[in-house]
Amino acid sequence: MTATREQRLEHLQNFLRSIQKPGTPLGSVGIDDSLVDSGLIDSLAIVEIVAYLEETYGLDFAARGIDPETLASMGNILALIAAAGATSATPS
Amino acid sequence: MFLDLKVGALAEPISGRRWAEADVVQEVARRTARFQCQGLAAGDRVFLLFGNRLEFFAELLAIWRLGACAVPVDARLTAFEVSTLIAAASPRLAVVDEATDAAVIAVLSAAGVAAVDTRETGSQEATVGLSRLDDDALILFTSGSTGAPKGVIHTHRSLRARWLSLRDHLGVAAFARSLCLLPTHFGHGLICNSLFPWLAGQDLYITPPFRADILMRLGALVDEHGITFMSSVPSLWRLALKMSRPPQGRTLQRIHCGSAPLSAAVWEDIRAWTGTRQVCNAYGITETGSWVAGLSNADTPAEDGLIGGGWGAVIRILSTSDTSVPLDGSLECAVGDAGFVWLNTPALMKGYFQRDDLTRQAVVDGWFLTGDIGFLDDRGRLVLRGRERDEINRGGMKIYPGDVDAVVERFPGVTDVCTFALDDEMYGQAVGIAVVLNARDDATIRALYRWMTEHLAAHKMPGRWWLVDEIPRTSRDKINRDQVKAACVNEPGLELIRILGASGNTAGNP
Numbered sequence: 083m084t085a086t087r088e089q090r091l092e093h094l095q096n097f098l099r100s101i102q103k104p105g106t107p108l109g110s111v112g113i114d115d116s117l118v119d120s121g122l123i124d125s126l127a128i129v130e131i132v133a134y135l136e137e138t139y140g141l142d143f144a145a146r147g148i149d150p151e152t153l154a155s156m157g158n159i160l161a162l163i164a165a166a167g168a169t170s171a172t173p174s
Numbered sequence: 175m176f177l178d179l180k181v182g183a184l185a186e187p188i189s190g191r192r193w194a195e196a197d198v199v200q201e202v203a204r205r206t207a208r209f210q211c212q213g214l215a216a217g218d219r220v221f222l223l224f225g226n227r228l229e230f231f232a233e234l235l236a237i238w239r240l241g242a243c244a245v246p247v248d249a250r251l252t253a254f255e256v257s258t259l260i261a262a263a264s265p266r267l268a269v270v271d272e273a274t275d276a277a278v279i280a281v282l283s284a285a286g287v288a289a290v291d292t293r294e295t296g297s298q299e300a301t302v303g304l305s306r307l308d309d310d311a312l313i314l315f316t317s318g319s320t321g322a323p324k325g326v327i328h329t330h331r332s333l334r335a336r337w338l339s340l341r342d343h344l345g346v347a348a349f350a351r352s353l354c355l356l357p358t359h360f361g362h363g364l365i366c367n368s369l370f371p372w373l374a375g376q377d378l379y380i381t382p383p384f385r386a387d388i389l390m391r392l393g394a395l396v397d398e399h400g401i402t403f404m405s406s407v408p409s410l411w412r413l414a415l416k417m418s419r420p421p422q423g424r425t426l427q428r429i430h431c432g433s434a435p436l437s438a439a440v441w442e443d444i445r446a447w448t449g450t451r452q453v454c455n456a457y458g459i460t461e462t463g464s465w466v467a468g469l470s471n472a473d474t475p476a477e478d479g480l481i482g483g484g485w486g487a488v489i490r491i492l493s494t495s496d497t498s499v500p501l502d503g504s505l506e507c508a509v510g511d512a513g514f515v516w517l518n519t520p521a522l523m524k525g526y527f528q529r530d531d532l533t534r535q536a537v538v539d540g541w542f543l544t545g546d547i548g549f550l551d552d553r554g555r556l557v558l559r560g561r562e563r564d565e566i567n568r569g570g571m572k573i574y575p576g577d578v579d580a581v582v583e584r585f586p587g588v589t590d591v592c593t594f595a596l597d598d599e600m601y602g603q604a605v606g607i608a609v610v611l612n613a614r615d616d617a618t619i620r621a622l623y624r625w626m627t628e629h630l631a632a633h634k635m636p637g638r639w640w641l642v643d644e645i646p647r648t649s650r651d652k653i654n655r656d657q658v659k660a661a662c663v664n665e666p667g668l669e670l671i672r673i674l675g676a677s678g679n680t681a682g683n684p
Contacts, residue, residue, distance in 0.1 A: 108675075
């Protein structure tokens with residue numbers, strides 16, 4: 083079964099909670115807000131998001147390279163997953 | 175004297191700005207005239223509260239032309255930390271840029287230190303050469319920004335000794351187009367990655383430090399500018415190897431890595447990514463003018479911890495770390511036996527700024543105690559095995575536990591505190607803290623967190639916290655940070671995100 087956008091967002095948010103900096107509540111970061119500029123994560127933590135997308139959705143960044151803008155916000159990350167045609171089952 | 179140094183071009187590959195050699199000469203002359211108008215004189219100290227842009231280097235040379243001393247300061251420091259450094263160093267002037275925090279400008283003003291915007295130079299030019307070889311050229315504060323600052327003083331003589339030694343051992347051809355991704359407020363990025371090639375007439379490409387978006391396109395950046403050399407730290411490669419395509423142009427001729435030794439596996443990965451075998455650990459300490467040992471010809475099998483030979487330095491491995499008694503040959507370790515790494519180099523610092531006590535604790539008869547543990551192999555090459563220095567290395571940025579402790583101790587209700595290093599997959603190390611609090615309620619923890627963000631630069635903020643009943647001490651009342659860490663790591667830490675989020679706290683994001 084393919085996950086819905088809402089399920090993917092919830093899964094992404096749970097992951098972000100595991101790597102976020104403590105001073106910024108995730109709930110205060112809008113879906114299109116910059117994850118780094120909002121203070122939620124350190125810019126270098128983007129590598130952890132890459133690893134998350136590789137493991138959870140099988141995205142192959144070695145083949146596609148990384149455009150930093152595609153990982154800038156939760157909305158952009160969900161769009162990246164959708165555009166990549168991720169057909170994995172509901173993220174576990 | 176005039177600094178008989180021939181500069182190369184300067185470029186900012188991210189912004190696209192570039193100064194040719196003639197532009198640099200003019201920019202330096204304008205800033206020299208501006209400093210003269212401001213009354214800057216030989217022996218004065220000037221804070222540079224920004225870095226990693228073209229203007230930084232023009233300011234530096236202008237300061238030197240007038241015989242003054244430059245003090246590059248980490249632009250991320252809080253106003254409290256900057257005020258601590260001002261009190262210690264009494265700068266005559268401070269140079270800022272558009273990104274300098276208003277609170278920092280305010281503490282400069284309160285201290286009577288005139289702030290000069292680096293972009294404002296006027297059109298008047300001056301060409302003088304008033305510096306002398308043994309004048310103080312640079313002070314680099316390595317720790318103590320929250321208490322008793324520890325500043326490494328380099329003179330023009332010690333800096334030149336470093337650059338000449340590097341030229342002798344490495345030449346300059348491989349440095350024709352050097353890329354600096356490291357901060358310019360500490361020795362590695364400034365003295366060696368930037369100034370060594372640039373003041374030998376090679377072109378320097380400077381970027382903002384440690385930005386993930388730059389590392390994601392590192393391969394393209396190298397290709398676009400034909401980069402021949404870059405230095406780095408291990409955490410930079412953790413990102414670049416995973417997130418950037420390799421360069422295609424095969425222009426890279428030499429790669430250095432500092433801060434912590436590469437593992438043999440990552441070392442080979444870097445060779446494959448960069449397309450050159452000339453990849454090596456560049457062992458450096460601010461006190462020795464940074465790069466002091468490495469592999470001149472790095473085409474050798476990668477080994478965990480392998481450094482190489484001295485670059486303008488003699489390396490000795492001694493069984494002692496006691497700096498209170500004269501050294502003698504009987505203390506020398508046999509080949510292959512690990513001991514304390516001592517260095518003798520003409521590039522050694524003049525001493526710690528107004529801290530002769532610290533200088534005496536680090537230098538004996540010209541020999542510098544590095545705080546690292548290592549051995550010499552049967553080819554006379556240094557191999558590092560560990561360190562005894564009391565510091566946390568977070569992605570190449572050195573954080574001193576005592577700096578964090580000093581801030582936390584001043585918070586009302588804190589009885590005791592211990593800051594320590596945690597292993598971290600991405601950064602190598604992260605910051606952990608154990609605190610003894612009189613009151614353990616969430617409001618107190620939130621107040622302590624706010625206090626810390628007001629007084630500590632963001633990269634020094636502990637990511638994991640533990641509340642403990644006491645901090646164990648040795649019989650000499652010293653904290654054993656490893657012991658505290660061992661007691662904490664297997665216990666659940668504070669749920670800081672929940673506690674801070676519960677009040678909708680968004681102040682002072684780290």
